[in-house]
Amino acid sequence: MKLSERDVCTKFITPAVVAAGWDLQTQIREEVSFTKGRIVVRGKLHSRGKAKRADYILYARPNLPIALIEAKDQSHSVGDGMQQALNYAETLDIPFVFSSNGKAFLLHDRTGTSSKVETTLELTDFPSPADLWARYCTWKGLSGDAITTVETPYYDDGSGRTPRYYQANAINRAVEAVARGQQRILLVMATGTGKTYTAFQIIYRLWKSKIKKRILFLADRNILVDQTRTNDFKPFGPAMTKIEKRQANKAYEIYLSLYQAVTGNEEEKNIYKQFSPDFFDLIVVDECHRGSAAEDSAWREILDYFSSATQIGMTATPKETKDVSNIHYFGPPVYTYSLKQGIEDGFLAPYKVVRIDIDKDLEGWRPTKGQVDKHGNLIEDRIYNQKDFDRNLVLEARTDLVAQKITEYLRATDPYAKTIVFCEDIDHAERMRQALVNLNPDLVKENRKYIMRITGDEQEGKAELDNFIDPESRYPVIATTSKLMTTGVDAQTCKLVVLDQRIQSMTEFKQIIGRGTRINEDYDKYWFTIMDFKKATELFADKDFDGEPVQIYQPGPGEPPVPPDAPEGSGDDQPGDDTGTPYPPLPPDEPGEKRIKYVLDKGVPVYVVAERVQYYGPDGKLITESLKDYTRKAVRKEYASLDAFLRKWSNAE
Numbered sequence: 001m002k003l004s005e006r007d008v009c010t011k012f013i014t015p016a017v018v019a020a021g022w023d024l025q026t027q028i029r030e031e032v033s034f035t036k037g038r039i040v041v042r043g044k045l046h047s048r049g050k051a052k053r054a055d056y057i058l059y060a061r062p063n064l065p066i067a068l069i070e071a072k073d074q075s076h077s078v079g080d081g082m083q084q085a086l087n088y089a090e091t092l093d094i095p096f097v098f099s100s101n102g103k104a105f106l107l108h109d110r111t112g113t114s115s116k117v118e119t120t121l122e123l124t125d126f127p128s129p130a131d132l133w134a135r136y137c138t139w140k141g142l143s144g145d146a147i148t149t150v151e152t153p154y155y156d157d158g159s160g161r162t163p164r165y166y167q168a169n170a171i172n173r174a175v176e177a178v179a180r181g182q183q184r185i186l187l188v189m190a191t192g193t194g195k196t197y198t199a200f201q202i203i204y205r206l207w208k209s210k211i212k213k214r215i216l217f218l219a220d221r222n223i224l225v226d227q228t229r230t231n232d233f234k235p236f237g238p239a240m241t242k243i244e245k246r247q248a249n250k251a252y253e254i255y256l257s258l259y260q261a262v263t264g265n266e267e268e269k270n271i272y273k274q275f276s277p278d279f280f281d282l283i284v285v286d287e288c289h290r291g292s293a294a295e296d297s298a299w300r301e302i303l304d305y306f307s308s309a310t311q312i313g314m315t316a317t318p319k320e321t322k323d324v325s326n327i328h329y330f331g332p333p334v335y336t337y338s339l340k341q342g343i344e345d346g347f348l349a350p351y352k353v354v355r356i357d358i359d360k361d362l363e364g365w366r367p368t369k370g371q372v373d374k375h376g377n378l379i380e381d382r383i384y385n386q387k388d389f390d391r392n393l394v395l396e397a398r399t400d401l402v403a404q405k406i407t408e409y410l411r412a413t414d415p416y417a418k419t420i421v422f423c424e425d426i427d428h429a430e431r432m433r434q435a436l437v438n439l440n441p442d443l444v445k446e447n448r449k450y451i452m453r454i455t456g457d458e459q460e461g462k463a464e465l466d467n468f469i470d471p472e473s474r475y476p477v478i479a480t481t482s483k484l485m486t487t488g489v490d491a492q493t494c495k496l497v498v499l500d501q502r503i504q505s506m507t508e509f510k511q512i513i514g515r516g517t518r519i520n521e522d523y524d525k526y527w528f529t530i531m532d533f534k535k536a537t538e539l540f541a542d543k544d545f546d547g548e549p550v551q552i553y554q555p556g557p558g559e560p561p562v563p564p565d566a567p568e569g570s571g572d573d574q575p576g577d578d579t580g581t582p583y584p585p586l587p588p589d590e591p592g593e594k595r596i597k598y599v600l601d602k603g604v605p606v607y608v609v610a611e612r613v614q615y616y617g618p619d620g621k622l623i624t625e626s627l628k629d630y631t632r633k634a635v636r637k638e639y640a641s642l643d644a645f646l647r648k649w650s651n652a653e
Contacts, residue, residue: 005073008102009055012123013071016105020126022058027129032057034092034165036346039519039526044413046526048346054088055081060133062153063205064172067096067132069105078120079106086110093169095139096132111139145211146179152209154201155235164347166337167198173335174202174312178211178282183310186288186330190339191316191514192348196224199284199314200232207253212282212310216255218302219286223465225256227490228286248274255280259302272302280309288313288326289507303329316514317507339510339517348517353540354531356405357610360395361386361533365604373598380596386534387502390424394431394599398606402500402533403435405608406478409496409531415443417495418468419478420485420515424501426455427597429480432500436478443477452476456484471523485515492520495528503536512536 003011009030022028037048056069068089070081081099086108089097097108105121113135121127137143142150154163154171163171170187177185189195199217206212217233219225229242236254243257248271283306303311311330318326318333327333342348364385371379384393410417421436423429433453443450454461454468454476462484467473471493479485482501497516503509516528530537 003074003102005055005071008073008100009071012102013056013069013100016123016126017056017058017069019124021128021130026062027059029057029059031055034088035344038344038346039350041350041352041527051346052088052091054085054092057092057094058129058132060129060136061151063168064150065092065094065168066136067098068092068094069098069100072099072101074101074103076101078104079118082106082108082118092165093172095136096127098126109135111135113139140176141180142176146176149179149206149209149211150176152205155204157235163198163201164194166335166341166345166347167194167201170198170335170337171201171205175205177334178206178310178312182331182334184330185310185312186318186326186333187312187314188318188333188336188338189314189316190337190342190348190517191511192518193316193337193342195286195314195316196228196232199286199312200228200235202312203254203282203284204235206282214253214255214280215282215284216257216280216306216309217284217286218257218259220259222258224286225258229256243271246271248272250275250279270301272305275306277305278308280306283309283311285311285313287315288330289315289317317510339513342517347519349519349525349527351513351516351527352529352613353537354409354529355535355537355610355612356531356533356608358398358401358533359607359609360398360604361389361535362609365393365395374601375599377596377598379598390428390500391502392597394428394597395604395606396431396600397602397604399428399431399435400439400602401606401608402498403432403439405533406436406496406498406531407439409529410478414495415440416474416477418491418493419496419498420491420494421478421480421498422485422501422512423480423482425482426453426457428500429453429455429482432480436480447475449475451478451480454479454481454484471520490518491515492518493523493525494518495525496531497528498531498533499536500533501536502534503539506539509536509539 014024014028014030017028018024031053033051033053035052037051040047040049054068055071056067057065058067058069060066068085070085070088072081078101079099080101082097085097085099089095089110095110097110099106099108102123104123105126107119107121107127109117109119137147140150150172152175156162162168166189170189174185174187187195187198189198203212203215203217207215217225217228219228225242229240233240233254233256239252240254240256241249241252243255283303285303313326313330315326316339339348343350364383366383367379367381369381373379379393389395389398406419406421410419421429421432423432430453433451436451437444440450449464449467452461452464452468454465456462464476464479465485468476468479469491485491494516497512499512503512513530516530519526
């Protein structure tokens with residue numbers, strides 16, 4: 001009688017594992033699906049690929065998977081499942097890997113602590129939990145109190161929610177690093193993968209094990225601190241407080257703070273100095289790319305003051321330039337979970353890219369001699385191109401054209417799809433709001449909040465941010481913004497991200513893309529679209545896009561960590577704009593330069609030259625789905641005939 005794979009598991013593998021001392025209820029899990037299956041988009045439809053599933057995962061402790069078994073039926077050899085098992089084990093961070101056909105086990109030891117990497121074992125020789133745990137602790141360099149810390153379980157609210165595999169990897173790596181005495185730790189996790197929940201579980205386990213008793217969680221936006229306090233960190237209850245109103249109450253154990261709330265320009269305003277330098281045992285820095293890497297930033301003042309505390313930096317986008325480095329400060333990441341991996345696993349939404357080229361962006365525009373703008377300002381005579389539009393020169397017709405393409409897309413797909421339009425600055429965001437309002441009078445009449453400008457200088461718009469990110473709130477539908485929504489905004493149902501902002505920072509680009517990567521199946525959000533007017537998506541071709549973070553900053557012998565005259569950072573490192581003070585305008589190109597903005601009315605026509613739709617393929621490259629070339633149409637719109645075009649061409653300078 002030929003036994004199936006399931007028969008082999010039931011009759012041979014499970015009994016052998018139980019006989020070795022593994023508890024069937026608490027330590028053995030069978031047929032464990034650990035990914036969701038990549039979402040595949042076909043036009044407006046989608047499907048899911050096959051989820052990855054391990055036949056067995058064995059747990060030495062409730063929070064720590066230690067062994068994986070891949071089963072095959074008896075028509076296979078004992079080692080036929082090993083390569084697949086190793087692939088899974090590498091993903092799941094599991095050190096001991098077994099393959100079996102029910103006749104024996106093949107053990108592959110990934111720890112490097114054994115004399116042989118692979119060993120064949122009889123069914124009766126399967127190792128016990130105590131044996132594998134001892135070998136694990138030796139491999140990780142754990143002993144005494146460190147083992148107690150690592151053994152401390154996750155927080156369990158009884159709902160059955162447990163960390164996803166990559167969250168468990170990040171939590172376990174961080175807790176083990178702290179247990180071994182590592183003082184600076186970096187975790188890199190793509191936007192939308194649950195960094196705050198991961199941070200909560202790390203803090204909870206270290207707090208419960210009593211290795212860390214007073215903990216500070218630092219963020220740079222009020223909305224991030226408040227969301228953290230009321231959602232993921234809620235189980236800390238009365239042990240937790242938020243530092244606000246410049247008051248330092250030392251009676252708590254878990255402190256959450258906006259870093260601006262504990263620093264100030266004047267010495268006496270620095271609340272953090274009301275605490276002793278050794279008050280905090282652990283500091284977790286959320287979105288650490290936004291400032292802590294820079295030697296002279298306000299973040300670093302705090303981190304340097306509490307230098308004896310263990311410090312964990314968390315970010316989706318570690319900042320690495322010749323002047324600023326997260327890795328230089330925190331060290332190489334102990335764990336990285338990339339956007340590409342999140343999409344491949346089916347935990348993050350894939351995306352299509354609609355690239356729209358506008359004639360003036362590609363060809364440039366030059367004023368005629370003595371030409372003035374609509375306000376009577378003499379326009380400097382030079383060629384203006386994509387980098388100038390909406391920063392130094394406003395073409396009102398261009399704003400209208402962008403708004404028209406956004407409107408056309410939404411009308412053709414879903415007029416109520418949550419949309420973020422990233423503009424160059426606050427002025428651009430307001431003009432874009434007006435253009436979109438005028439193109440959607442019926443929807444604005446239905447609800448005036450259909451389109452809102454959400455920027456740091458305007459209270460009513462900022463007040464709508466919570467409604468925008470609330471899946472149950474229909475309005476606002478379209479948010480025009482500049483910097484406020486680039487990071488930390490959990491917009492689960494955002495289906496369209498519009499880039500009409502020139503982006504040269506890979507850090508900022510990844511953060512903006514991250515606004516759409518969350519999946520919400522309850523609201524039919526499985527994928528999203530990026531509409532790009534400023535060639536920002538050319539950054540997809542950058543070798544650094546979604547790769548492992550690589551340190552560029554390398555000070556030479558005797559050189560300071562950051563050159564004394566180095567700037568703190570560009571626009572993506574500015575402090576948060578929801579602290580009650582206006583968000584700083586987009587910085588000028590050069591220090592001290594005053595930016596002049598010329599405004600030209602709709603008498604200067606603009607046209608769409610080309611429009612292409614692409615999607616992000618499994619290999620991480622953009623694949624073109626469709627392409628429209630508007631060149632002939634644009635020429636015919638302006639010139640009645642070829643002769644008319646040639647006459648204009650011949651007479652032009």
